Amino acid sequence: DVQMTQSPSSLSASVGDRVTISCRSSQNIEKYLHWYQQKPGKAPKLLIYSASRLESGVPSRFSGSGSGTDFTLTISGLQPEDFATYYCQQSYKNPFTFGPGTKVDIK
């Protein structure tokens, strides 16, 4: 299986901060990497697909980059509604696998 790791596992930030979350895969997954946001008690919400493509309706402060084994999710100007847990997911190889998550909370 393709193992996904994320760093940091958690971070504290303030409204307006620029936040960067890293996702790394155990093998080359090209650009088959997707990002989700999950709030407590809610389903995940798609933010970015194919490493850098912004899902329709998602604010432009969210951006993704990377290819191969190293990927980044950036939130430019953190908003109160962005405090949540973020997951990456690869679909290069069956089984699809998710990262362990990065929790973003209020400093």
Next chain:
Amino acid sequence: QLQLQESGPGLVKPSETLSLTCDVSGGSISTTNFYWGWVRQPPGKSLEWIGNIHYSGGTSYNPALKSRVTMSVDTSKNQFSLKLSSVTAADTAIYFCARLPDSTIFGDWFDIWGQGTMVSVSS
């Protein structure tokens, strides 16, 4: 606007079969352009992909669960289903159904999710 809603028992006994249904509203399940999938999340943990199905019946399962998983589609009811046999406490989780766009160029991602349903395995 497409919506997905899971339903099924919230409590299943060990060794029995977990059965869940996902009702699709606001759109047809019988579309070539999408797959339909299941993802689960044990309490306090990350997400685990279970499998996908196309309305035509084609399936793809997580090898770790493949021997116990059966997915099906009922186009007349616009719903798809999950059966997981021989459950243990390790199968206790929130189960989500979700839609996946059929894209060979960009990969497979879950763009619309149901709200999730908690299933506990306990005697």
